[in-house]
Amino acid sequence: MFKFETKELKPFLTPLLVVALIVIGSLLLLRPRIEIMVKARHDLLKDRRFLADLTQKLSALEGLARVELTEKTGVVLDILPPEKDVPRNLAAIKKLALASGLVVNSINVGNVGEIATVSAKQKSSKTKGGESLPSLSFDVTVTGSLESMKNFINLTQNASPLMKINRLSIGQKNIQTPEAKIEIEAFFLLYPTSLGRTEQPLVAITAAEEKVYSRISNFVSFQSQGELPNLPVGKENLFSP
Amino acid sequence: MREQIDFLHGERAAREKKARVLRLVKVGSILILLTYCLVVAAFFSYSFFLTTQAKSVNRQAEAKKAQIEALKDVESLQIILKQRLSSLEKYFAGQKGVDLPRLLDYFNQTTYALNLTELSLSTNGAVTLSGEAANPLVFGEFLEIINNESSGELFSQITLSSLDRKEDGSYSFSMALQAK
Numbered sequence: 329m330f331k332f333e334t335k336e337l338k339p340f341l342t343p344l345l346v347v348a349l350i351v352i353g354s355l356l357l358l359r360p361r362i363e364i365m366v367k368a369r370h371d372l373l374k375d376r377r378f379l380a381d382l383t384q385k386l387s388a389l390e391g392l393a394r395v396e397l398t399e400k401t402g403v404v405l406d407i408l409p410p411e412k413d414v415p416r417n418l419a420a421i422k423k424l425a426l427a428s429g430l431v432v433n434s435i436n437v438g439n440v441g442e443i444a445t446v447s448a449k450q451k452s453s454k455t456k457g458g459e460s461l462p463s464l465s466f467d468v469t470v471t472g473s474l475e476s477m478k479n480f481i482n483l484t485q486n487a488s489p490l491m492k493i494n495r496l497s498i499g500q501k502n503i504q505t506p507e508a509k510i511e512i513e514a515f516f517l518l519y520p521t522s523l524g525r526t527e528q529p530l531v532a533i534t535a536a537e538e539k540v541y542s543r544i545s546n547f548v549s550f551q552s553q554g555e556l557p558n559l560p561v562g563k564e565n566l567f568s569p
Numbered sequence: 570m571r572e573q574i575d576f577l578h579g580e581r582a583a584r585e586k587k588a589r590v591l592r593l594v595k596v597g598s599i600l601i602l603l604t605y606c607l608v609v610a611a612f613f614s615y616s617f618f619l620t621t622q623a624k625s626v627n628r629q630a631e632a633k634k635a636q637i638e639a640l641k642d643v644e645s646l647q648i649i650l651k652q653r654l655s656s657l658e659k660y661f662a663g664q665k666g667v668d669l670p671r672l673l674d675y676f677n678q679t680t681y682a683l684n685l686t687e688l689s690l691s692t693n694g695a696v697t698l699s700g701e702a703a704n705p706l707v708f709g710e711f712l713e714i715i716n717n718e719s720s721g722e723l724f725s726q727i728t729l730s731s732l733d734r735k736e737d738g739s740y741s742f743s744m745a746l747q748a749k
Contacts, residue, residue: 349605368619494691
């Protein structure tokens with residue numbers, strides 16, 4: 329059996345204490361501190377990225393011309409109204425017909441559905457590209473020459489609000505001039521559901537979208553409600569006929 | 570001269586060597602401990618630096634957020650503009666409908682000898698046509714024109730849905746065409 333004397337072990341006490349101190353210190357102090365530090369560093373990097381994004385967004389926002397933006401938004405809101413505005417669409421159709429030289433005989437509004445803006449999810453027109461826009465349909469009966477009908481079609485293609493002729497049926501009945509039934513789809517688009525959280529990056533307008541804007545900015549507005557029919561504004565007794 | 574014989578010389582040398590090694594171990598241990606303390610201090614300093622930086626970054630972020638909030642109306646306008654332009658871009662890109670005025674012109678020019686009763690044009694290209702022809706020759710001429718055209722650029726499919734001879738010798742017909 330080995331027999332150690334205390335005197336012989338005494339010189340090794342300091343290194344042993346140092347090792348013990350390092351081990352205990354590392355376990356109790358350094359290790360948790362390193363874990364916290366790694367996390368803090370990770371968070372700091374994340375926060376710096378976030379700050380960089382915010383700075384970028386702020387400079388982008390400051391770079392936007394408020395007046396120009398308001399004007400542009402006004403134009404696109406004229407083209408794509410944010411709600412089902414049946415009277416405005418009716419006025420536009422009437423004005424278009426008038427400008428084309430057609431006489432409007434009747435206008436039937438399709439299934440309007442709910443007219444509250446938030447719940448106004450109507451049938452949408454799916455294009456070949458897959459994009460769908462909510463729309464209202466109008467069946468319009470007009471009388472006029474073929475040339476006027478062509479004018480009507482051409483004007484509708486570049487008119488505000490955005491409308492599309494889906495079907496045109498021309499028939500010659502008892503009158504000299506042809507009568508046409510035109511199926512028109514008038515589009516609208518609800519406002520975005522979320523109007524930009526601070527953290528979200530600012531969406532930039534692409535070159536293709538700028539082209540679209542320059543195209544639609546030349547659209548002729550036919551939606552003034554100035555010529556709406558003389559509608560009664562109310563009656564004295566609600567329950568009277 | 571008196572000479573001394575050191576009988577413990579070897580043991581002393583070993584003892585001194587051992588004492589040197591032990592001293593070295595002791596000094597080394599203290600040095601390691603000091604280094605360790607320095608490392609710990611460095612870690613703590615870096616940790617403090619990170620905390621300070623995080624606070625500073627958060628302060629700056631809050632300031633930027635406040636500035637962005639102040640420009641919320643501009644951002645909203647931009648979002649609405651983007652949403653609508655993006656939808657319109659896709660809408661226009663998907664608009665590959667037929668040219669209705671062109672079709673109207675075409676039928677206006679080709680049906681001069683016929684008495685059309687109905688012409689229906691759809692933007693998806695479906696065309697239905699019905700009318701009357703005074704005699705088979707007139708109708709045949711129209712069919713020839715339209716068949717020639719079908720090989721061209723206007724129609725991809727032409728179907729004669731009905732053809733009836735009336736008592737007065739005229740013909741009533743209906744056709745379905747698919748415009749390209």
